[in-house]
Amino acid sequence: MKKINLYLLTGFLGSGKTTFLKEALEHLKNEKVGVIMNEFGKIGIDGTLIKRNGMELLEINRGSIFCSCLKLSFASAMIEMAERDMDYLFVESSGLSDPSNVDDILEGVASVKGEVYEYKAAICLVDAPNFLKQIEDEDLETVKRQLKHCHMAIVNKVDLVDDKTLKKVLDKISEINDKAAIEIASFGNISFDFLNKDLMKNQWAQSEDTTNTKDNKPKTLSLTYDGDITKSKLTEFLDKISSKAYRIKGFFKLEDGVNQVDVVNERIDYKLSSTENAESKLVIISKIGPNIIKPIFSAWEETVGTKMKLSN
Structure with missing residues (x-):
């Protein structure tokens, strides 16, 4: 077989x-x-x-x-x-x-x-x-x-x-x-x-219990947005929260089209995407647990100002 x-x-x-x-x-x-x-x-x-x-x-x-x-x-x-x-x-x-x-x-x-x-x-x-x-x-x-x-x-x-x-x-x-x-x-x-x-x-390492448990699962949030935003504004927002996140990634509609957004250790990369009609959304994996929620809302209000949705 x-x-x-x-x-x-x-x-x-x-x-x-x-x-x-x-x-x-x-x-x-x-x-x-x-x-x-x-x-x-x-x-x-x-x-x-x-x-x-x-x-x-x-x-x-x-x-x-x-x-x-x-x-x-x-x-x-x-x-x-x-x-x-x-x-x-x-x-x-x-x-x-x-x-x-x-x-x-x-x-x-x-x-x-x-x-x-x-x-x-x-x-x-x-x-x-x-x-x-x-x-x-x-x-x-x-x-x-x-x-x-x-x-x-x-x-x-x-x-x-x-x-x-x-x-x-x-x-x-x-x-x-x-x-x-x-x-x-x-x-x-x-x-x-x-x-x-x-x-x-x-192969040399023997199988062992994983360190992944329900209790240590990191806080992960989804940010979605229906409005218009420029790359400079999104960058300003990401700069304010990136140090508090292990990773931020997703797709966002910007002035040059839908961009794949990738943030690692405060480095922000944009790449034009061929994905059509992609919803503007980011997945944020927090370093500081639910304490990241308030900084996200504050940074968004300071840089963008219009309503977005943040969900678990």
Whole structure:
């Protein structure tokens, strides 16, 4: 029986998982590929970016697929995907997900459906400009766990760091996981030779309980807006709240059209989107829990002034 090649994508918020996934889907455009996409927010953003004709896509939102709150949904999605005729399945986990228990979940799927999947690798995307700061943050154990349980690490955005910083990043990765293969990339663009390699030979870490729980799930908010706004006004608003958020992303109608908005560590990027009639909406993942709500409303009132909607 033909097995489905299974790849798990991990990496902290803003590391470039979706960009890498788009590259992988383009490389495999002649293959039958499915994607399970996991986001912490109620509104899925990234699924819009990768969807294409003939691709199987399931989205699991509002938490981590490795947490007890969504673990069953994840297993059910994999069982459902196994019914479809596919060559590859990519699972893009949320940037705050801890995949330490993925082996246990895969065993559960196999007990129901049999050995329909061949687990090829966990691939961890590393945000080169921000990684060293992330790894020192005691509240971000997930960054270390993602690396510990990966079989290949892709150090992304290397165009934004100097050689000295890159060496420090590579040394730190090897300190955490000296077995994983390491690739260097910009914009998630690498050689896809790894698809033909046995990356599971790099397996060394034993399955363990995930750190994702209902209690430590970050506060995630959705901001929607029906009016007109300029890029300069939106930038001013984002500048006021970005230090209080792990990640802000979404789509917004601006003076030059619908823009994909991406904010990581106070860096704001805009990219014109081909998405038609996209609703202006942002997903905000808070660093400070519900305490971010008041600053969001205050910053919006100061910079835009007209009514928007903020929801859980």
